[in-house]
Amino acid sequence: MQTIKSPYNFKGGIHPAYHKELASGSAIQGLPLPATLSVPMSQHLGAPAKPCVKAGDEVKKGTLIGAQAGFISAPVHAPVAGKVNAIAEVLTASGRPCQAVVIERVESDETDFMQPMTNWQSRSKDELLARISEAGIVGMGGAGFPTKIKLSPPMDKPIDTLILNGAECEPYLTSDHRMMVEHAREIRLGAEIARSILGAKTLRIAIEDNKPDAIAAVEKAFEGVAGDVALTVLRTSYPHGSEKQQIYAVTGREVPRGGLPMDTGCVVENVSTAFAISEAVVKGIPLIQRVITVTGDAVQNPANLMAPFGTSYQSLIDACGGFRGGRPAKVISGGPMMGFAVSSLATPTGKTASGVLLLSPGRVSQYTSQACISCGRCVDACPMRLIPSELSQFVEADDIEGAEGIALMDCIECGSCAFVCPAHRPLVQHMRRGKACIMAQRAAAKAKRD
Numbered sequence: 473m474q475t476i477k478s479p480y481n482f483k484g485g486i487h488p489a490y491h492k493e494l495a496s497g498s499a500i501q502g503l504p505l506p507a508t509l510s511v512p513m514s515q516h517l518g519a520p521a522k523p524c525v526k527a528g529d530e531v532k533k534g535t536l537i538g539a540q541a542g543f544i545s546a547p548v549h550a551p552v553a554g555k556v557n558a559i560a561e562v563l564t565a566s567g568r569p570c571q572a573v574v575i576e577r578v579e580s581d582e583t584d585f586m587q588p589m590t591n592w593q594s595r596s597k598d599e600l601l602a603r604i605s606e607a608g609i610v611g612m613g614g615a616g617f618p619t620k621i622k623l624s625p626p627m628d629k630p631i632d633t634l635i636l637n638g639a640e641c642e643p644y645l646t647s648d649h650r651m652m653v654e655h656a657r658e659i660r661l662g663a664e665i666a667r668s669i670l671g672a673k674t675l676r677i678a679i680e681d682n683k684p685d686a687i688a689a690v691e692k693a694f695e696g697v698a699g700d701v702a703l704t705v706l707r708t709s710y711p712h713g714s715e716k717q718q719i720y721a722v723t724g725r726e727v728p729r730g731g732l733p734m735d736t737g738c739v740v741e742n743v744s745t746a747f748a749i750s751e752a753v754v755k756g757i758p759l760i761q762r763v764i765t766v767t768g769d770a771v772q773n774p775a776n777l778m779a780p781f782g783t784s785y786q787s788l789i790d791a792c793g794g795f796r797g798g799r800p801a802k803v804i805s806g807g808p809m810m811g812f813a814v815s816s817l818a819t820p821t822g823k824t825a826s827g828v829l830l831l832s833p834g835r836v837s838q839y840t841s842q843a844c845i846s847c848g849r850c851v852d853a854c855p856m857r858l859i860p861s862e863l864s865q866f867v868e869a870d871d872i873e874g875a876e877g878i879a880l881m882d883c884i885e886c887g888s889c890a891f892v893c894p895a896h897r898p899l900v901q902h903m904r905r906g907k908a909c910i911m912a913q914r915a916a917a918k919a920k921r922d
């Protein structure tokens with residue numbers, strides 16, 4: 473496999489302080505399992521799973537506890553053995569309420585996994601897709617889109633290139649980084665399975681140049697993979713992990729406005745998703761846990777923890793030695809650019825939670841937003857070629873139609889505009905509010921039509 477330097481630089485983007493050194497050298501470790509886990513039914517994009525167990529039921533590790541509840545949905549499995557205490561409401565990291573299956577854990581080695589597919593090459597594409605769906609695999613880079621759907625593009629959208637996303641461009645986060653260093657062989661296997669399902673002749677692995685040990689591990693693990701395979705080294709720049717920017721950086725192809733990655737003949741899968749595919753197909757293990765980076769200047773011992781879903785943020789922090797220097801000023805689920813501030817440490821982990829960031833008061837700035845001074849910095853920084861200043865003003869004036877007219881829905885909520893804005897305008901909040909209004913309007917119109 474050859475290693476090449478990306479010849480393409482996407483427009484805009486920023487270079488924040490990365491602070492990855494806090495956790496990047498910390499090998500993946502387990503944690504003392506909590507007595508009770510609240511496993512959310514909404515850990516993915518689309519309809520929440522429907523609980524299929526009730527209080528008093530006994531479950532094994534891997535038992536189906538939430539059934540897929542629509543075309544865009546995913547099943548949920550018990551991450552530990554135990555007894556179902558209740559079906560209760562919890563708040564997810566994004567602050568949305570959802571149902572959770574509360575499991576009181578018991579010590580048990582019994583599992584309820586699927587049959588391993590040892591000779592996966594002999595299985596049909598439909599069998600492999602069914603396994604990925606049954607295992608509840610969704611995109612683990614943050615979006616949570618069901619992987620089975622992503623690997624099943626329509627006939628008129630042939631895919632020639634699979635890109636494995638190992639950019640992990642968010643500051644502080646190192647979970648994908650550690651997965652590449654420690655599990656590159658399993659990632660290779662998951663990539664080969666996904667590539668064979670898609671029939672993609674080309675495979676690219678995209679990693680930013682601030683992860684030399686991950687680059688070395690992937691180069692070694694992918695030696696001997698047949699066909700057009702290369703590792704593309706990206707210059708470190710945020711948001712290289714975003715699908716559209718990554719497709720451009722790797723292939724030079726641009727996703728058309730309003731279009732999807734598959735319009736360019738590419739599918740992008742996160743490296744941790746590739747690992748999950750390998751586990752499900754080769755070992756029969758459903759998606760029940762993931763690596764979470766617990767980091768920041770307000771936690772004692774930053775670490776990368778393999779945590780079963782439903783573990784509370786408090787348990788993760790306890791496993792890292794607790795707070796450093798008193799209560800943090802801010803706890804963020806995810807990274808500082810695209811993450812969500814969480815209001816309660818009882819928040820349970822899920823399939824898309826790659827990090828918990830604890831920041832001391834010294835790291836959190838308080839600003840008063842001012843009027844736009846038309847400096848244009850946000851326009852220069854926007855990787856989607858939008859005009860954030862105008863979009864924000866449309867949304868502030870409740871002119872949602874006006875914002876939609878200048879492509880608000882193309883905003884990827886990367887936060888680059890807000891990062892550079894000298895007037896400290898809450899640009900991302902405006903984008904999120906405007907997009908939510910448009911989605912609500914579209915849903916209402918659809919309901920009326922149906």
Ligand code: SF4
Nearest residue numbers: 854883884886887889
């Ligand atoms: S948050 Fe949206 S508008 Fe702002 S820079 Fe990112 S894509 Fe552009």
Ligand code: SF4
Nearest residue numbers: 844845847848850893
């Ligand atoms: S960066 Fe801020 S102040 Fe400058 S144009 Fe954009 S919104 Fe206005």
